[in-house]
Amino acid sequence: MEFLRPATWDEALAVKAEYPTALPISGGTDVMVEMNFDVHRPSAILDLNRITELSQWEITGDVVKLGASVPYSRIIDELSGPLPGLALAAHTVGSPQIRNRGGVGGNLGAASPAGDSHPALLAAGRDVFVEVASVRGTRMIAIDDFYVGVKRNSMEQDELIRAVHIPVADGPQQFSKIGTRNAMVIAVCAFGFALHPKNGTVGTGIGSAAPTPRRAVEAEEYLQGVLAERGLWESGDLLGTEVIQKFGELVKAAASPIDDVRGTADYRRHALAVMARRTLTWTWNDYSKQIRSAA
């Protein structure tokens, strides 16, 4: 095995081109577990810790460019304003020590359906892009095209994740996750939800209840229709139980979970409907308050 330590991003891309099977490592919170248990023995490890720009973020216009290695603890401390949904999701990752090392790039690279970032990224909207690069150039992959199978993403072997581009929140966002305790838990299932009042859309993200993280498309379309038809974006009036109930059912229908050690498919479907109703209620209450205080 080789241990490759590029000092710059360009060098990292050159190394990845030369060693396409090299396994990138940054926080190590997934990679080292596999190494310690001998699950996976890659031909080479590509350490990204020396590349400082990967652990930086910046806001240009209405978009956050989040470096792939910005640790979850810094997302919570520094970005809970512009990225509230992702910050809430970050808070449920592992423990403080894990959050000090792990970042969104690792979640995307591993593309596990249980990754905590994914529901929040999907809910943040269709304008979320994963910036990947190789010596051949840079690609912006839309989040909806990124997850392609169980632990598979749409990256090529010579590509590395540079950053994720996420629109600054223009409305309330929530994240909810089911587990057996509050820390060190892999999601039984999870749900991210966001209101996007500027363009009159809503965003959803389902975690751990399908082969990939996925959006509840019909639930989004139903809710967007109701909000537009009844003028609710303007009035901030109550949604009513019927709408909330229907939204929960549509989210539930969008999942295709399995029975496994963490929970049954039935339980996951049930829990998703509950989380969908709750996160919708929480965000809508916040939104109504904003409308009323602005009036």
Add this chain to the structure above:
Amino acid sequence: MRVTFTANGKPVEADDVWEGESLLYVLRERVGLPGSKNACEQGECGSCTVYLDGTPVCSCLVAAGQVQGREVRTVEGLTDENGELGLVQQAFIDAGAVQCGFCTPGLLVQTDALLEQDAQPSDSDIREALSGNLCRCTGYEKIMDAVRLASARKCAKETSA
């Protein structure tokens, strides 16, 4: 491969390090710092917690090659300037927070980090900060006592200083 870094303020060098080896293994088996404990090897238990460039991390999840040129501080480095037990270490002894002792090194480092950030944490802050450190003996009550004791002593020391 060869890895050189700073451990508890002193330069150390480890040779013949396997490329997939963890920082924890290097500390325990190669540079004579067995204080950090090896329990789960997957970041679940926190027994191997050390400071890496001032941030508490699970040393079992840091690849040895990643610490090249960086600073590590382990439980052995929590002693005071005279080499006596540090404030957090003494509080754990005085509160009876140690039973089998396996989780203690990680709890000491994580508690030290918590009190550096917030010298007077609330009980829920303490539980949150220690949520990644498992103890299978104490039921955590004595550990909570120890952190509160360390907090009180740290505040008293800072006031008198």
